[in-house]
Amino acid sequence: MKRTLFIYIYIIFLFFCVPATVAQVKPHQENATADSIRISLLTCAAGGEIYSLFGHTAIRYENPAQGIDAVFNYGMFNFNAPNFILRFALGETDYQLGVTDYEHFAAEYNYLGRDVWQQTLNLTEEEKERLVTLLTENYRPENRVYRYNFFYDNCATRPRDQIERAVNGTLQYADNMNDYGTGISFRDLLHRYSEGHPWSRFGMDLCMGSKADKPINRRLAMFVPFYVQEYFNKAKIVDKEGQARPLVAKEEKIVVTGQTPADFITGGITPMQSASLLLALVAAISLYGIRKGKTFWGMDLILFPIAGIAGCILAFLALFSQHPAVSPNYLLFVFHPLHLFCLPCMLFRVRKRKISRYMLANFIVLTLFIGLWAIIPQRIPPAVLPLALCLLIRSASNLILAYKRK
Template sequence: MKRNILIIIYVILFSLCAPQAIAQTQTQQGDTPDSIRISLLTCASGEEIYSLFGHTAIRYENYTRGIDAVFNYGMFNFNTPNFIFRFALGETDYQLGVTDYERFAAEYDYFGRDVWQQTLNLSQEEKTRLVNLLQENYLPENRVYRYNFFYDNCATRPRDLIEKTINGSLEYADNMTDTQTGITFRDLLHRYTEGHPWSRFGIDLCIGSQADKPINRRLMMFIPFYVQEFFNKAQIADTTGQVRPLVAADEKVVTTGSTAADHQSGGITPMQASLLLFIIVTTATIYGISKGKTLWGVDLILFLAAGLAGCVLAFLVLFSQHPAVSPNYLLFVFHPLHLLCLPCMLNKVRKKKLSQYMLGNFIVLTLFIGLWAIIPQEFDLAVLPLALCLLIRSASNLILSYKRK
């Protein structure tokens, strides 16, 4: 509750202060080169799923005019009509916001998230161009953009803007287009969901096989920490042939004392939960077979849950604009047919008659588990006990229908 109150206060203050901050960012001819400083801010991970991957913002300081503002491409509103539905469709709109640096730093300090600052080694002309672009981006007709987690987010937008202002070219120390990195989108998602097993499990369910293809270093920059890392080693080659480092200074401006361990989630993990379910289902199935009982209620719960999960996955594959959600081989385990065929299948199970659906499900799951290692998609191991639960229940029907004969 306390955290929610703070967020509400922050939004109110942002609304009051943003117009004043943006109005003051007009660059005057009298500003000297050393009166303006522009920096890239990189913020540590937080506890919420949308903050696990850190954050990037641009800080603009004008010492002669007393301006210290932060341009933030990560603003969104949970209260937007149909927010959850639009998010699932991949039609989430973010916007550029402007706030006072002190309030920005206070917010991150409160949530225990450190902030690093990289002072950009820009010329006066480049600084002026960047500020003008930020002003243009903040116009009401420009500030809202269609968010894309991998390709167009709060980290890639500042990077692209800074590259656009360079009077020459920005040269990175590494080959940014080489895909032989051995790193995939899923690898990076796993790295920054460490200690958050349920977030990782949910992401792994929704992200398909496209996330398991190697990516180049430039695509890695959807993670703010990679923008920070690659900027530290980048150089500006200007039109005069001079070369200078992009980053003039690197420092931590918000130090909270918190570590990644402080933001980890506790409780039972998906693997523990799925193993527990597997033990319960296996024990119940053995009992049912030995007593000649179908235990169709167990099938109702399991296949209903699997069908609902399958509807979500099928929706993402067929309709969502999110990248890398299709194809998703988990649809062989969780799919809408579980719901469509549930009444007929339960009718057969209750009468101990052979269900063709159960037979087909048994074959599909046997192949899925047998080919697990060579399917071109990385699955969370917690999926295996869940698939085995469905497999065991299908086997139960086959065994009981055979005994009935």
Template sequence: MVIMGRKIFREKFHKVVMKKVIKACKQSYIKYAFCLISLLCVFPFQSKASSEDSVRISLLTCSPGSEIYALFGHTALRYQNMKTGMDVVFNYGMFDFHAPHFIWRYIKGETDYQLGVTDYFYFEQEYSERNSSVYQQTLNLLPEEKDALFQILQKNYLPENRVYRYNFFFDNCSTRPRDRVEECIKGKVTYTKNTSPLSFRDIVHEFTAGHDWAEFGIDLCLGSKADEIIDYRLKMFAPYYLKEALTGAKIKANDGKERMLVSNAEEIVHRSPNKKTVESSYPSPLLTAWVLFVLVLLITAYGYKKKKSYWGIDIVLFSMAGLAGCIIAFLVCFSQHPTVSPNYMLIVFHPLHLLYLPFMFWKAYKGKKDPYQLANLAVLTLFIVFFCLLPQKINLAVVPLALCLWIRSLNYVCLNYKRNK
């Protein structure tokens, strides 16, 4: 649709300009010369260049932004046709926050993204205003490969094809352009292999550095599968790792000949060092968790001395732990995200905290023994001592939060023992 619109506009514009030139010829030679020069400026002479010279397809890699969905950067494909003047960007990262039940579907792993097409001018303007760098890697494709790739992109942009089921690690705005490029190549691509022993979580932490709360939330949701070491190809879910893989990558044609995949690389949108990024003024999750633990410890010690349990603290702590556990349990049981299960965070945060809360206070009110508090104390003790041995990296902010629950269960057990004695 975009392509047809541009052609129709160009044809109409040609007719309008040519009418003005003919009218100028009738009036005077001076006006004719002026219009002719203007015409040449708008539409310079088009040489009979081959498709190889007139068409250029590039991979664009955009640096991370400040929003949580932009922390990992972005990848797109740029198509330029020097003959027609077409310069568009194919973007597989389009989504709509206002779509019905967007957050609910995202949690379930049923988020739909779509392919969008926009003029390069607007694409560049957006990232320039965002103060993000954009790197261009021109693909060293044969004319028939360029034509094949363009046809694939046009087919993907059809209304019935443009929407796809998004997956953050396995099918996203970075893996889709890579797969489309591989699809058009007559041969095999050999990438520059990143052999560093990294997991999905390691790469996520690399791009969430400085965004502690976003990292904390992601760590709670990701399970132990996110800590498995991944190969060089799976690392390409992150745009910068795809960009790195293309550097030095080679195409081995079916006839055995080799050529570089990237013919030229340059930074086409420069990040301004003078613009200061807004830094978060919020304390980190780790600091917040330790402050909370100190407060809980002081109040618990004072209450133990006065033989009071202060139920309000337990209501807040166990309710929040239970709500967090409900979200984690839902992800483990129902989400289609492949890296959220199993999740050892359920040892600390689980729905039972919330469900058992009324019975917990009923037993406390009656002064009866509560096996739940004793079991919770034992489980949390094992977690705090051995969490480093779990096959899942635990965010350190979880430790003081676990200690808050541990100290409250210990307080209940000790107070109950003291009263019965």
């Protein structure tokens, strides 16, 4: 049961990087001819799985003189590592830099139906040499593993940082990258790239707390590979003499699959539709129970434990996880562990049609939560409203029956 819960946590969090197979490729040799080297930023289109909704970034290193065409991928992880799921939930996941040959990389994304764009970097021979040295140093066994953070240190930000370190001078972007007046938040970007995937979006929304709704600057937005691609297209390298040149010499699509985001849209019933149907069912049964004097406590035996389990997951993330933006989470007023821990006592009183103080407290808390919905400093998923109403109605129904008996 615990493993199932942690798997759920693992799934609903966005993996922004798709793992690739490590190839035994020597990425750099000292006698390489610098002017024959081409280094490019690869941006991969989104896929249909939650970990691929945000695309992927890698660096391609071509050295024809040495017969090398390799891709440096900071998205490697080992799912079979000890306590991987628990460590991911805690924000203690280790990713690593891997190297694979380009043909394998391109074949993988072609098979997945995900296009790949290549931005050839306009680097000098010295800058190419420095970047290859940085990547080679990163690929050393003692250096390749890093502490992954899906907003601040991931497979998109790592290539950006290495390229910035390699330029001879400064990398200047067209926009003010440190301006927080962008009007966008982490949640906005999660929503933008989960369009057409309502269940993935709902899962992420449940786990993201109020910090996810605070404005972010453009540099923080570059955790999304497509933002790195966009800002690189407008960036310039200003050398120490003050001379400026575009960072990107050329952009082209090198893997064309014919697939579009519409091909990955998931169908079926949405979270809002599911929650609304559940609300209609709960309301109808509860109303019938009030009229007939029946508690239908079996419904409480289903609803409250599920809400309690969800609350345990949210509480675990809020209290123990190092993931950014998961705490504080105001959804804990609706889904919290007390639903689970207080269940035996609460059901005992409900079955006897006695007044349950827990049901009374739950009724008050949920009434306040729904009444103050508009001013809660967190964007609450709309599907939470009918779910909260289900718990509210069940509390009200049991209280009414208890007062009638009294």
